[in-house]
Amino acid sequence: MSQPSTQFDVCIRGAGIVGRSLSLMLASQGLRVALVNLSDAQKSGHGHSDVRAYSLNSASQQLLTDLRCWPEGTACTPILKMQIEGDQDGNLEFNAAQQNVEALNWMIDVPTLEKNLAKAIGFQPLIQEVPKNVRAPLTVICEGRASQTRAELGVAFDVKHYEQHALACRIQTQAPHQQIARQWFHTAHGPEILAFLPIGGEDSRQWAVVWSLTPNRAEQLKTTDAASFCMQLQEASKGVAGSIELISERAVWPLQLAKAARWTGSMPHSESGQRATSFALAGDAAHAMHPLAGQGLNVGLADVMALSRVIQAKEFWRPLSDAKLLRRYERSRQAEVLAMGFVTNGLQMLFAQPDLPLQKLRNWGMSTFNQLSPLKKWMASQAMKSSSQH
Secondary structure, three states: OOOOOOOOOEEEEOOOHHHHHHHHHHHOOOOOEEEEOOOHHHHHOOOOHHHOEEEEOHHHHHHHHHOOOOOOHHHEEEEOEEEEEOOOOOEEEEEHHHHOOOOOEEEEEHHHHHHHHHHHHHOOOOEEEEOOOOOOOEEEEOOOOOOHHHHHOOOOEEEEEEEEEEEEEEEEEOOOOOOEEEEEEEOEOEOEEEEEEEEOOOOOOEEEEEEEEOHHHHHHHHHOOHHHHHHHHHHHOOOOOOOEEEOOOOEEEEEEEEEEOOOEEEOOOOOOOOOOOEEEEOHHHOEEOOHHHOOHHHHHHHHHHHHHHHHHOOOOOOOOOOHHHHHHHHHHHHHHHHHHHHHHHHHHHHHOOOOHHHHHHHHHHHHHHHHOHHHHHHHHHHHHOOOOOO
16 A cells, blocks of 8 residues: 655654654654554564563653553563672672662563553554555664665664674572572683573562573573573572573574664655655664663664654754754764663673683772772663663
8 A cells, every 4th residue: 555755754664662662752743653564573673572571771761651651560670789790709789779769770571561552552643554664754764683674775784793692581480589680701611691680570580581602502502401401590690599490482693783884864766856755773773782781772762762852853944854954863872872882892802701811800890890889870870871861
């Protein structure tokens, strides 16, 4: 079904969390939005929606609360502490009480968030879900890191492949999680980063697991029997929560650091005489980073906030396709995304080095930093409020 080019102000390609959030933000400004709904596998990014869980900061919480889509009850688990252990005796701890905040961040159940967004869109008459791309003054590409539209536009996606794959699953442990997120760095089997992320509400014994491993070991652990897998997981987590039961499938995908060469530009004209149209990239279509800091979706939702602000503040005479307008969005986001990528890449590279002197130095650094309360408090506050002050 073809649509007149004047029917929509914005076409959003990709109906994942970033695309749906952006559609609601723009519709709240009175813009007519076409939301191109992709298949479930494309929306999830990896095709394993049942094991996904996202850590969201206060800026993301505020955005989703404003959209009336913030999950409640057992679908939202506030994190009160974060404990990080190095591969020797290094340790680092962040505490919500010491930061004078309600929570360091929140673990969100993905299907619940997606249902809330879909329900909100159903009540928004300015959003129309469409089965294919339509022409509009502005097209926002939210198709994920494997974006077909980005490739068709010839936008380079600079990718650094890590020698690591992520293995994700859900587990239930003997002891409750007590709203403590835990992370361990290991080097016995090559560089590994294991994260236990509390889910299921405040009194739950369930965790989302993200284990960054060498590709061979990731595939091995994915296919080994559940009992053997749980034993190795319990060993890697130092038995901190007692016995472990696997309660989901195991999913594996490669890790990478990536950034689009440009985030905005002109769409090609399919017919002579048509008005100029432009595009902007957002979410994983614009950037990807290592999950060790848990900032992936936060950075994507920060794109949503930044683009929405730029559009809302535009001069009345300036069209949505205006290159200068879209450059404001690009400039506002690239510095922060570059900085976050630098931090996550630096930490990954630091713990990927097997040299004993460096091993001792990084563990000493973690423990020393843990004693520097003012600096640690500042760093935690930056992570919690990332992108909320533009």
